[in-house]
Amino acid sequence: MPPFEGKTYSLYSDSHSTTETTDEYFNTIKRLADLCLQKYAGNEKNLLAQLQKESKKKKLIGKLLAKSEDNAFFNRIKKTLKTSLSIYTKEVKNHLKHMSIFERFDSTLRTTEEQYHLYMLEIELVNRIYKHAFKSCTYKFALLPHCLRDFRLTCLSAPGDIEHTCKGCTKECYIHLAGKLLKKYNIDPYISVRMDQDKLLKEVKAKHQSVGVLGIACIPELARGMRLSIRLGIPPIGIPLDANRCARWMGKAYENSINLKALEELISQESSRK
Numbered sequence: 001m002p003p004f005e006g007k008t009y010s011l012y013s014d015s016h017s018t019t020e021t022t023d024e025y026f027n028t029i030k031r032l033a034d035l036c037l038q039k040y041a042g043n044e045k046n047l048l049a050q051l052q053k054e055s056k057k058k059k060l061i062g063k064l065l066a067k068s069e070d071n072a073f074f075n076r077i078k079k080t081l082k083t084s085l086s087i088y089t090k091e092v093k094n095h096l097k098h099m100s101i102f103e104r105f106d107s108t109l110r111t112t113e114e115q116y117h118l119y120m121l122e123i124e125l126v127n128r129i130y131k132h133a134f135k136s137c138t139y140k141f142a143l144l145p146h147c148l149r150d151f152r153l154t155c156l157s158a159p160g161d162i163e164h165t166c167k168g169c170t171k172e173c174y175i176h177l178a179g180k181l182l183k184k185y186n187i188d189p190y191i192s193v194r195m196d197q198d199k200l201l202k203e204v205k206a207k208h209q210s211v212g213v214l215g216i217a218c219i220p221e222l223a224r225g226m227r228l229s230i231r232l233g234i235p236p237i238g239i240p241l242d243a244n245r246c247a248r249w250m251g252k253a254y255e256n257s258i259n260l261k262a263l264e265e266l267i268s269q270e271s272s273r274k
């Protein structure tokens with residue numbers, strides 16, 4: 001059981017500890033978002049747009065543009081992110097060094113350490129910006145990754161109206177635990193198995209006038225999913241997996257976890273998160 005090591009990242013700063021939770025990561029990212037919002041107070045969407053541009057920028061172009069005031073600000077932010085978040089992304093460089101030619105065609109697998117840090121901040125900002133819009137939607141659903149299931153037994157999940165649904169065959173399964181929590185807050189949980197998320201989101205939006213989505217995925221996939229949802233006019237919120245351990249990353253799927261406390265803080269009305 002956790003703490004888990006991921007292929008490139010783990011939100012457990014010390015994956016060899018037996019008692020640690022990922023709470024410290026969530027406190028750190030909250031503090032970093034507060035810091036950035038001091039400069040962009042009331043203009044959070046502009047900060048988000050700038051951050052998204054930063055994570056797409058090639059290093060050389062970034063250096064050439066580094067002279068403007070905004071670029072100087074983002075260069076400072078990137079340095080601060082590196083100092084605070086590198087502890088969670090220790091394996092990225094090693095992974096990038098040993099990628100096969102085939103793997104290099106996959107932009108998710110090619111994610112650099114700097115991009116991880118920017119995505120971490122982006123996810124936190126999206127949560128803050130879209131949380132109220134998400135909560136006021138009349139229909140809310142969540143997409144949970146299959147790799148969160150209990151690997152010790154055969155998963156009994158079956159196709160449902162949107163995606164697969166959990167049958168609750170074991171109380172220790174993270175999908176079951178997260179699903180119970182989500183239902184408590186009127187969010188329908190589904191296990192994500194379809195590859196075409198664009199089509200899936202469009203189908204759900206066509207059925208429900210007012211719909212919000214909660215995503216749980218590895219960091220690069222969650223950031224991409226949130227961007228897609230925003231583009232489609234669906235308010236997103238989300239929580240990153242504690243590590244990246246599915247077959248896409250590891251060649252074989254390994255059990256994984258999420259921070260249930262952070263999930264409840266995000267979806268509860270009484271949340272103290274900004």
Ligand code: SF4
Nearest residue numbers: 155156166167169173
């Ligand atoms: S509790 Fe649900 S998701 Fe977990 S193994 Fe059982 S059916 Fe699958």
